[in-house]
Amino acid sequence: MLKAVNLSFAYPGQEVLKDISLEVNSGDFLGILGPNGTGKSTLFKLLTGVINPCHGEITLENRSLKDFSRLSLARKMAVVPQEGPGDFPFTCREYVMMGRFPYLGFLGAETPRDWELVASAMEQTQTSGLVQRRLNQLSGGERQRVTLARALTQQGDLLLLDEPISHLDIGFQLETMEILTRINREQKTTIILILHDLNLAARFCRKLILLHQGRIFAQGKAAEVLTPESLESVFRVKTQITVKDGIPVISLEESCRDKVQKT
Amino acid sequence: MTKTPNRSLYLWLGLLLLLVSCWVSLLLGTSGVGLPQLILTFKKMGGRSLEVIFYQLRLPRILLAAEVGMALAVAGASYQAVLRNPLADPYIIGSSAGAAVGACLASFFKLSHSFLGMWALPLMAFLGAVGAMLLVYRLARVGDKLPVETFLLAGVVVGSLLWALVSFLLTIQRQDIKQIVFWLMGPFQAASWGQVLILGIYLLIGGGILYLLSPSLNLISVGEETALHSGVEVEKIKLYTLLAASLITAAAVSVSGIIGFVGLVVPHTIRLLLGADNRILLPGSAILGAILLLWADNFSRVVFSPQEIPVGIVTTLIGAPFFLWLLNQRKKKGT
Numbered sequence: 001m002l003k004a005v006n007l008s009f010a011y012p013g014q015e016v017l018k019d020i021s022l023e024v025n026s027g028d029f030l031g032i033l034g035p036n037g038t039g040k041s042t043l044f045k046l047l048t049g050v051i052n053p054c055h056g057e058i059t060l061e062n063r064s065l066k067d068f069s070r071l072s073l074a075r076k077m078a079v080v081p082q083e084g085p086g087d088f089p090f091t092c093r094e095y096v097m098m099g100r101f102p103y104l105g106f107l108g109a110e111t112p113r114d115w116e117l118v119a120s121a122m123e124q125t126q127t128s129g130l131v132q133r134r135l136n137q138l139s140g141g142e143r144q145r146v147t148l149a150r151a152l153t154q155q156g157d158l159l160l161l162d163e164p165i166s167h168l169d170i171g172f173q174l175e176t177m178e179i180l181t182r183i184n185r186e187q188k189t190t191i192i193l194i195l196h197d198l199n200l201a202a203r204f205c206r207k208l209i210l211l212h213q214g215r216i217f218a219q220g221k222a223a224e225v226l227t228p229e230s231l232e233s234v235f236r237v238k239t240q241i242t243v244k245d246g247i248p249v250i251s252l253e254e255s256c257r258d259k260v261q262k263t
Numbered sequence: 264m265t266k267t268p269n270r271s272l273y274l275w276l277g278l279l280l281l282l283v284s285c286w287v288s289l290l291l292g293t294s295g296v297g298l299p300q301l302i303l304t305f306k307k308m309g310g311r312s313l314e315v316i317f318y319q320l321r322l323p324r325i326l327l328a329a330e331v332g333m334a335l336a337v338a339g340a341s342y343q344a345v346l347r348n349p350l351a352d353p354y355i356i357g358s359s360a361g362a363a364v365g366a367c368l369a370s371f372f373k374l375s376h377s378f379l380g381m382w383a384l385p386l387m388a389f390l391g392a393v394g395a396m397l398l399v400y401r402l403a404r405v406g407d408k409l410p411v412e413t414f415l416l417a418g419v420v421v422g423s424l425l426w427a428l429v430s431f432l433l434t435i436q437r438q439d440i441k442q443i444v445f446w447l448m449g450p451f452q453a454a455s456w457g458q459v460l461i462l463g464i465y466l467l468i469g470g471g472i473l474y475l476l477s478p479s480l481n482l483i484s485v486g487e488e489t490a491l492h493s494g495v496e497v498e499k500i501k502l503y504t505l506l507a508a509s510l511i512t513a514a515a516v517s518v519s520g521i522i523g524f525v526g527l528v529v530p531h532t533i534r535l536l537l538g539a540d541n542r543i544l545l546p547g548s549a550i551l552g553a554i555l556l557l558w559a560d561n562f563s564r565v566v567f568s569p570q571e572i573p574v575g576i577v578t579t580l581i582g583a584p585f586f587l588w589l590l591n592q593r594k595k596k597g598t
Binding site for chain 1: 344349475477478481484485486487488489491492493494496534540
């Protein structure tokens, strides 16, 4: 479905990504992991067509990403970026309706079907109670779920999320991941997301990509990617990994960043 | 407040209020000319001097004040959406300062004695405003993008620079200072049908473009990335919006001088009353802006008559306390 071949990207004087090749199949649930500053966000911007690669190509359904207009891309792929929804007092329902933008008619005229889709997206994300609330009155967890609802109304086959749970407490983190899993199972939506929490990634993502210094360090199933060796060379941490029901559970031991620098 | 039919009802009510305000304003004035005289004039029995008072003095002035109010409020609302900042003002891009420089130059070189005559000052003010706007665009542009931060910064810097130039021109110029100072604070006595027509055309085209862009503006105001991923060609829409809003502001400023607070207070009020949806916000701001400036102008020409106070002072004197009251209400409601 989404395929990247030999991607590389550099800002002037600084190479960020090199030789990235990946393939995402329909129905996948892919997590992208890696330390800060390793090019995760750049890869995200490449995959969502915000920036173009210096080398290599990205194709969506065998068509180059560059050939899509923003409008036709918006019908295929919904994106939850990191930015918050701003300071204006839109109601949550108005905000969720904005996801219908690529389908709406003249002056954004809504049809009953658009209202239905908005209602069902808010139900799926458990935000139905927030319909009349203003965006600037939401808590972090509510905001994240409303943003997800907006992305769902776009009805893309592909959903990309940039660190969707980084600022949430563990309850909301788990809840968000469960909602995503349900969407992935029930609507066959392909999901790609950037994560920091290794345990949640191991538990929910069916496929992982571990980035290290702008390259793909490892990719595959959680148990193959998350090993004590790989985590030590990528994150510079010592870990203990136990496998429970086929899912690796990572417990942190100590950082070895300083020691590496000293020796 | 939730469903669109209710909100458009408010818009129609506002429009009605605007029409009533226009009629009432026709009756207000210093020359003791009121309803009986207006009826006589309608029956074409009022005589030449009454016709002049109603058709050449009061009506163009009323319409011009309403148009300027519309222009500033719509431009303010658009800037706020596209810059994602509820505190943006139509003068943020330095257009007021540019217009002031143009006006000063016009009076400095005594252009009103040239073939341009009474059009010299508004024309120079318009050119000044457009010039300032183009300068800000050039400075703010990074590659093919127009980042909000650099745009705001460039606007502030160009504005300060041009205001310094205005002060300089006023200092070295001894006579005619009163004319400039009065123009800066918002003169409507000189309103003419020509001005009404020209500003009307700008308002129709610019306002029309902005209204058509309003669904995209909604998305941009919640976030540029969000807008991009929802199918909005963000950079294009930003450019069109800023151009349209700037031209409207320039046209308004050239006939009205600098009128503070309308572009800030009006959209804010409409947002509190009817929500943030630009499809409602833009027409709502236009109507409320017109009503507000119309009554400010009535106040300025009637209350201290025969002395007139510049309307810019009135809007700020009403606008600032009102804004504070509004903020206070909001704090109490905890919203």
